[in-house]
Amino acid sequence: MAEQKKVRFIIERQDGPDTAPYTQEFDVDYRPGLNVVAALMEIQKNPVTVDGKKVAPVVWECNCLEKVCGACMMVINGKARQACCSLIDNLEQPIRLQPARTFPVIRDLLIDRSVMFESLKRIQGWVEVDGSWEVKDAPIQNPYTAQTAYEISHCMTCGCCMEACPNVGPQSDFIGPSPTVQAYLFNLHPLGKFDAPKRLNALMEKGGITSCGNSQNCVQACPKNIKLTTYLAQLNRDVNKQALKNIFNH
Amino acid sequence: MANKPEKKIIVVGGGLSGLMATLKICEDGGKVDLFSYCPVKRSHSLCAQGGMNACMDTKGEHDSIYEHFDDTVYGGDFLADQLAVKGMVEAAPKLVHMFDRMGVPFTRTPEGVLDLRNFGGQKNKRTVFAGSTTGQQLLYALDEQVRRWEVKGGVKKYEFWEFIKIIKNKDGVCRGIVAQNMNSNEIQAFPADVVILATGGPGQVYGRCTASTICNGSAVSAVYQQGAEIGNPEFLQIHPTAIPGSDKNRLMSEACRGEGGRVWVYRKNPQTGEKERWYFLEDMYPAYGNLVPRDVASRAIYKVVVHMGLGMTNPNRVYLDLSHIPADYLERKLGGILEMYDDFVGQDPRKVPMEIFPSIHYSMGGIWVDREHHTNIPGLMASGECDYQYHGANRLGANSLLSATYSGTISGPEALRLARSGKLGDALTNEELEAARKECVEEFDKIRNMNGAENAHQMHHELGDIMYKYVSIERDNNGLKQCMKELHALLKRWDNIGVTDHGNWANQEAMFVRQLRNMIIYAMAITKSALQRDESRGAHAKIVLKSDYDSWDAAKKKAFDEKNGKYHFDAETGRAMTDDGNDDLLFFGRDDEKFMRTTVVSFDAANSEPEVSYREFEHSLIKPRLRNYAVAKKE
Numbered sequence: 024m025a026e027q028k029k030v031r032f033i034i035e036r037q038d039g040p041d042t043a044p045y046t047q048e049f050d051v052d053y054r055p056g057l058n059v060v061a062a063l064m065e066i067q068k069n070p071v072t073v074d075g076k077k078v079a080p081v082v083w084e085c086n087c088l089e090k091v092c093g094a095c096m097m098v099i100n101g102k103a104r105q106a107c108c109s110l111i112d113n114l115e116q117p118i119r120l121q122p123a124r125t126f127p128v129i130r131d132l133l134i135d136r137s138v139m140f141e142s143l144k145r146i147q148g149w150v151e152v153d154g155s156w157e158v159k160d161a162p163i164q165n166p167y168t169a170q171t172a173y174e175i176s177h178c179m180t181c182g183c184c185m186e187a188c189p190n191v192g193p194q195s196d197f198i199g200p201s202p203t204v205q206a207y208l209f210n211l212h213p214l215g216k217f218d219a220p221k222r223l224n225a226l227m228e229k230g231g232i233t234s235c236g237n238s239q240n241c242v243q244a245c246p247k248n249i250k251l252t253t254y255l256a257q258l259n260r261d262v263n264k265q266a267l268k269n270i271f272n273h
Numbered sequence: 274m275a276n277k278p279e280k281k282i283i284v285v286g287g288g289l290s291g292l293m294a295t296l297k298i299c300e301d302g303g304k305v306d307l308f309s310y311c312p313v314k315r316s317h318s319l320c321a322q323g324g325m326n327a328c329m330d331t332k333g334e335h336d337s338i339y340e341h342f343d344d345t346v347y348g349g350d351f352l353a354d355q356l357a358v359k360g361m362v363e364a365a366p367k368l369v370h371m372f373d374r375m376g377v378p379f380t381r382t383p384e385g386v387l388d389l390r391n392f393g394g395q396k397n398k399r400t401v402f403a404g405s406t407t408g409q410q411l412l413y414a415l416d417e418q419v420r421r422w423e424v425k426g427g428v429k430k431y432e433f434w435e436f437i438k439i440i441k442n443k444d445g446v447c448r449g450i451v452a453q454n455m456n457s458n459e460i461q462a463f464p465a466d467v468v469i470l471a472t473g474g475p476g477q478v479y480g481r482c483t484a485s486t487i488c489n490g491s492a493v494s495a496v497y498q499q500g501a502e503i504g505n506p507e508f509l510q511i512h513p514t515a516i517p518g519s520d521k522n523r524l525m526s527e528a529c530r531g532e533g534g535r536v537w538v539y540r541k542n543p544q545t546g547e548k549e550r551w552y553f554l555e556d557m558y559p560a561y562g563n564l565v566p567r568d569v570a571s572r573a574i575y576k577v578v579v580h581m582g583l584g585m586t587n588p589n590r591v592y593l594d595l596s597h598i599p600a601d602y603l604e605r606k607l608g609g610i611l612e613m614y615d616d617f618v619g620q621d622p623r624k625v626p627m628e629i630f631p632s633i634h635y636s637m638g639g640i641w642v643d644r645e646h647h648t649n650i651p652g653l654m655a656s657g658e659c660d661y662q663y664h665g666a667n668r669l670g671a672n673s674l675l676s677a678t679y680s681g682t683i684s685g686p687e688a689l690r691l692a693r694s695g696k697l698g699d700a701l702t703n704e705e706l707e708a709a710r711k712e713c714v715e716e717f718d719k720i721r722n723m724n725g726a727e728n729a730h731q732m733h734h735e736l737g738d739i740m741y742k743y744v745s746i747e748r749d750n751n752g753l754k755q756c757m758k759e760l761h762a763l764l765k766r767w768d769n770i771g772v773t774d775h776g777n778w779a780n781q782e783a784m785f786v787r788q789l790r791n792m793i794i795y796a797m798a799i800t801k802s803a804l805q806r807d808e809s810r811g812a813h814a815k816i817v818l819k820s821d822y823d824s825w826d827a828a829k830k831k832a833f834d835e836k837n838g839k840y841h842f843d844a845e846t847g848r849a850m851t852d853d854g855n856d857d858l859l860f861f862g863r864d865d866e867k868f869m870r871t872t873v874v875s876f877d878a879a880n881s882e883p884e885v886s887y888r889e890f891e892h893s894l895i896k897p898r899l900r901n902y903a904v905a906k907k908e
Contacts, residue, residue, distance in 0.1 A: 039778050054519065056618070061520035067782075068730040070773055079774035080730075080782050084311070086485040088521045090616060091409055092315040107520075108616040129456050130779040137432075140312060144424050149417035150376040154300050155293070155682070161373030166381040173378035173403060176410055177609075180314055212376045 028053035030062060031073070031117035034081055036131045044128075048073045048117075049081075059106035059120065060085050060095055083132035090246060093179030096186075097132045098123055103186035105246055123186040139180050142202035146225050150215040162213040175208040175254065177247040184251060187244035190236045197234035200241035200251045207254045210261070223258075223265035232262050279304060280692035282685075283450055283465035285436045285492060287313025289408075289674065290657025291471035292415035293681025294688065299419075299427035303689040306463060307419070308431045308452055310487045314416045317473050317485040318677060321408025322610055323528035324390060324400035325372075325674035327365030331382075332389050336397040338362050343895055345672060347906065348394040348566050349637070349665025350811035351869065351897040352505065354890045357644050357662050361679045368678050369401050375414040379403050380606070390606070391531040392670040394566035396905060400671040405526055405609040411674055435784060436492045439468055439499055439653055440709040444698035447652035449706065451713045455784065458777045460714045462706035466692035467652055469684050470496065474636040474658040478792045478799070479745075480737020482633035483515055483524040493640055493659050494791035497798065502649045503874040503883075504641035504661030506795070507803035508812045510668055511746050512634035513570035514593050514627075516618060522632035523617055525593060525610060527670040530563040532606050534595045536574070537626075538583045553577050560905040568667045568812045569902050571631040575746045578630070580856065585628065592626035631746060635673060637664040637812065638799075641873055641888075646684035652697055654688055656680035661871070666811020721776075721783045725769035729786045732770070736763060736793060744800050747858065749816040749848060753804040760800060764793050764881060794881060798874045801883040806872065808864035815861045817849040818842070836862070865897055 029050040037044040050073055051062045063081055070080040085095035088107040095106040098121040100114055111118070126134040152158075184200040185191045191199045206222040209215035226232045235255055242252045280303050284291045287309035295305045309316065330336040341362040346355055373379060373387065380388045380402055389398040403410040422428045433455040440449040440462060449464040475490025476482040497503050514529065514536070515522040530536070540551040555562040557573055565573070574591055578584030584591055595603060595611075600623045603611060614622045640648050640655035642662055648655050656677075663676040691697070743756035767790050774782045809815050819842040822830065837859050839852035849859035870887035877884050 038776075056518060058520065058617070061518070064520055064730070068728055068734070077773055079776065082779050082781050086311055086315050086487050087317065087320050088486065089320060089523050089613060091319050091406065092311075092317075092485065094311060094315050110617070110619065112619070133456075133779060137312075140314070140420070143417075144420060147421075149421045150374065151421075152371075152374050152418070155296050155371050155418070156300075157367045157370065158374065159370075161370050163385040164381060166383060166385055169378050169381050169385075172376070173380070173410075176378050176403070176413060177406065179319075179409075180312070209376065214374060215376055 030057065030111055032062060032066070033117050033119045034131070035119075035121040036081065037122070037128050039130060040127060047078060053111065057111040059099060059109040059111070059118070060088055062111065063106070081132065082130045091179060093181030096123060096181040096183055097121065098186065103183040103244055105181060123182060125186045125192055126182065136180070136182050139182060139185065139199070139202060142198040143205060145198065146202055146206040146222050147218060148202070148205045148209060150209060150212055151218055152214065164213060168211055172208055172211050175204060175249055178205065178249060179247065181246065183244040183246055184241035187240040189238050189240065190234055195234055196230035198230050200235070200255060203232055203235070203258065204249065204251055204254045207258050219261070220265055223262050224269070226258065226262050227266060232259055235259075280466045280689060281306060282688045282692060283308065283463060283468045284471060285450065285468065286316070286471035286473060286657065286659070288316035288318035288471060288473055288657060289412055289415060289677035290681040290684070291469070292412070292419050293678050294469050294471060294656060294685030295419050295428055296415060296422065297682055297685030298689050299422040301686060301689050303692065305428045306431060306465065307428055308434045308436055308450070310433070310435060310455070312432045313419065313430065314413065316412060317488050318412045318674070319409040320483070320485060320524065321674050322405045322524060322526035323392060323531065324402030324407045324671045325369065325411065326392065326395070326399050326669070326671040327369045327401060327675065328362065328399055329366055329369065329387060329389060329401065331386055332398045334397045336399055340397060341365070341395075341399060343906070344395045345669055346665070346895050347898075347900060348669040349667050350863065350900060351665065351865070351892060352508070352810060352871070353663055353665030354644065354892075355894040356891045359894065360644070361663055361676060364679050364682065365675055368675070368682070372411055372414055375418060377403055377410045377414045390528060391564060393527050393530065393564045393570070394561070394669045400531065402528065404605070405528055405607045408674060411678070436472065436495070437713045438495050438709070439650070440701055440705065441650070442698050442701055442705065445651065446698045447650050448697065448701045449709075451709050453713070453717070453784070455781075456779050458717070458780055460710055460717060462710040464701045464706060466697060467654060467688040469654045469656060469688050470640065470659055471655070471657040471681065471684070472659045474639070475792070475795050476633055476636070478736065478796050479633040479740045480734055481518070481520070481522050483512055483522050484634070489788050489792055490795045491788040491791040494795040496640065496648070496650070496653065497874075498794060498876050498878065500650055500876070501653060502641040503638065503798050505638035505666075505802070505872045506636070506799045506874060507806055507872060508637035508666050509633060509799065510567055510635040510637060510812050511571040511631045513567055513574055513631045514629040515632035515634070516614065516627070517588065517590070517630050517632065518617065523613060524634065525614070525627060525629055526607070527567070528607060529593060529595060529610070532603070533598050534593055535563055536570070536591055536593055538577055538591050540583050551583070558902045561902045565902045566667055566669060567634075568814075571746055572814060574631055580858070590628040590630050593629045594626035595622055596624055596626055633741070633745065635668055637661065637666065637668055638872070641871070645687045646680060647687070652691070654684045656684035666813060717783060717787070720786050721772060721780065723770050723772050723786065725771040727766055727770045729770050729772070729782065729789050732763065732766065733789055733792070736789075736796060739763070740796055740799070744803055747814055747816055748803055749818050750804060750821060751818060751847065753800055756800045757797065757804065760793060760797050764790070767793065794876075797881070798883040802872045802874055802885050805885045806868055807861055808868045809860045810863050810868065816858050817861055819847040819849070822849065863899070869897065
């Protein structure tokens, strides 16, 4: 029998938020269709490094494994992406896994992305409905606008764009492409647009859209192919218009 | 609501049902502590693809709510409480309008109204959808609304917290929970007026399935071990079309077939002997064709692959074909999932047929609840996939988003009503809270220091293999008995687990060991209920064995003989098979007289054994009739 093909992983580990990172290497049996999450699951079943040392299993976050929930984002061979849909066949080996250090590391590949959810509060990322009770039929919508909304609604808060953006991090206060573009989404909705000025004003503040350096990295990193830079540009215009309105209406 | 005293409800689980309940409670002036394994925006509800059923009747088909009601009851093989289902289908159009107002980007017709598509087991276009990521869009809408309430101070979220167990006061009323922070591993006790579990299905009991890794049924099993009854756990839906994978089976939505996808295999034409594509669902079930319900489609695929040997050999799969449909149409209606096939298999389903096989998907069973979603433990409620209500023996596609949301609209307000009723006895004392916390800390410390030879993840893999082998599409009593034995052995081996991570920071391994024990115990409830239910109904199809036959009285034997013509018992397996050369297996019939009852399982702590009994339910509105998808309902 031919020898079982192995896949080598070099994994950057860290025992806690304040401890120093170190690397460990693992071999996993190759099989067709193998992806990074499946390989990490194999390591869980037998957490032994290539040097034969039994270690604690690697810690990471995953839920749906279908590229919808956004949980398993990590840096794979230098690029932020979802581990579940990263097929081994498409990756150069050895495969290097690192946590997305734009966010605080909790342990190993597990990171704390709560800042993204907090930013959604700041841009008021919701439609201000009276309540979940029955009011009347919802307004009819332009199918083309709805299609744009559908595209942006795919954002799974994974943080790939945040990791790729040079303006997100300790050196800047930019809230990042993902939460910013959500403001555009809610401004599109027939009821959501009532609160558009509030969202635009929020984006005028510190860390808002003026902190975007237009590096175009986000749109390349987005696993959902959301045209982030297009909507950021549109938002920028909307914010400027709102700024003028603010001056003349005061 | 200044005149009402403030009440606190704990909601465990932040999927559609948990979020809906939370929203309703906040709107009525209650406060919610919301616990979840993950940021609620990443809950499993977002995996639902195809859509949500509601009779909108905008396609000129004269669809009616009654028709939706009847399809659901008929599709569920008459095991669902009909009053509960009636409430759900009546609420459906209102819920769709609510989601629309909240900004769900539903797919629209050129006129701008909600588009509808076909789904299995229903003849009318009744499914509203947002491309092929409907669950994601609905979940996000509720996530946004709950965030709004978080800002207003109605909700406190505990994300990355694992539910461990409930705490009862001295009267046996559930008045709090113990939970653990998954990062700091700190264990705390939380008091509440009422607790709602909305923790989803137990898919991970089967290992590879279409569910998220967080859907392990651990919370349900925990309260089952604390006295909550389980309803109908033997009814597990096998979705006919999934992409088998080693980490998970990924769902290919039923919407594929709703939009015209066809299932086929190659065969030799019985007349001409030439190789041809055999569209077997269309052949076997002319009226519904590819849109037969999931249990029917799964069994047909299983038969064609396993019994007739017509699947693509190694691996055993059949084709699901969309390649005849124009690419731009596919993009608009199914873009999300087609991309998924490309991502995970590396082939483009717009050009080549997809290779699929059935997979464990959804649990019709769950915690037993009454129509107001109370469990048998006062103060504990359950809603969403973790309860057993609404689907009976089989769930129609696109009814899950509906039942998840609807059950939240019932459990939420009812929890608050109960909290305000003053019938809950005393709140937990500090001593009671501390005692419960301490017990869980000790248990966790014990697990952290386990030093045996077994690996928990390896054992989980074995658990999945056992369950797929004995309790999946086809079951027989020998297999189910064997399964109980193997599960007991597995539970014993659990004591011999060794963990490599003995630390107390983000120790996922120790938490998994605790979940695994709960999963094994839930697996026993599934298996024992399947063993006791000597009939075939919906997702539960039981093969007749010689030993079964021998135990019957003369009248029952006679009826079976008359129904099945010439048959024999296989010498090796004892399974009844037809003599006609096809060797078709023979199944128990549906037995309304004996089994038109809800299975109720309670836990016998002394032996870790499930105890199965049956309970009457409301089925007076629609008279039971035999299901037959070869003809349309009215033919």
